[in-house]
Amino acid sequence: MEKVLKTHIDPITTRLVALFEKIWPLIRPAASTRLAWLVAAAGVALLVQPFWEPILVAAASRYLAVEVNDLPGPGWGLALIVVALVYHYLMVRGQSLDQRLSRGRVREHDKPIVERLDKDYPLTDLESLAHSIGADHTYFLDQNNLGELVHALRDPANRFLDESLAASAEQLAEVSSKLGIFLQQHFFVFGKWQRMRLALYPDLNEDRAERGHPTAEDRALYKQHASELHALLDEVDAAREDFVVKSHHRLA
Structure with missing residues (x-):
């Protein structure tokens, strides 16, 4: 007992x-x-x-x-x-x-x-990039300024005194960096465009494959990468919105 x-x-x-x-x-x-x-x-x-x-x-x-x-x-x-x-x-x-x-x-x-x-790296550009990638898993190379954005957010000259805003900026830099690395590892040039266009594993996508018809395993692998990509995009959108809201609220 x-x-x-x-x-x-x-x-x-x-x-x-x-x-x-x-x-x-x-x-x-x-x-x-x-x-x-x-x-x-x-x-x-x-x-x-x-x-x-x-x-x-x-x-x-x-x-x-x-x-x-x-x-x-x-x-x-x-x-x-x-x-x-x-x-x-x-x-x-x-x-x-x-x-x-x-x-x-x-x-x-x-x-x-x-x-x-906001002047040098408008978050509307990040929103546009995320929307483009989320829509059809493609983007134009000149849309991607994730590296510059991450560098700017982590530049000591741009260090925020407000702890909440500083934490939000670091979170935005972290998820933007993760998205940039993912794009480097899993996106490749496809098609003939005046602007260089990249896509998520075009050879595994039935609509973009140029080297034969993708197998069931290829399609399953593509779906797995697409799922990881959308999870990252959700994180970026959440961090971007949090930074925008806090910057307006804390500095109003």
Whole structure:
């Protein structure tokens, strides 16, 4: 019975401890807040002095043989409460001002980077490339600027101060790099076009094969590569949208 109870209770205890560890940093008061609470509590104690003063005086006289006189009046308690409230208000206002100034500095630094990236490497081009590849597994060579985009996103000169935006930019660079590597490994030139056009394994595609009819194994292999490609395109679209949303939201 004890083993059964322990089996069920231990996981519950572990989850409760983990939940407390996540919540505590959010509800833990700042040092200034704790100080304000202590001063206010002392003020409340003095404010209700008429209720506990006779008991304290009698106890000190009887058990300690000490005469307690001239205790601070309730007015001092009210004064302490006012001081605590004013102190807390000033600290909150100061922290709010610091946060606004910090956000202003971040915005002043990060916004030109977003504008420069949007001018040199518009994410609409990335969207167009992904759409072209997703539609028929082909793209024109001059559409592909993934390497330049990844380099720009990871350029130290384009390092964002906003941590959320920096993480989003790195994720976009990561998935764009993966897509670029995939295109290099699995796409090949096919057909005769004025612009160089590349396709996903054209010899395995029934509509593009120039060296005979693809076998069932060829078609299965093509389907496997196409599935991997679409998964990558989904990741790129999600990362691109996340970066666009965060750049507008964080720097608005």
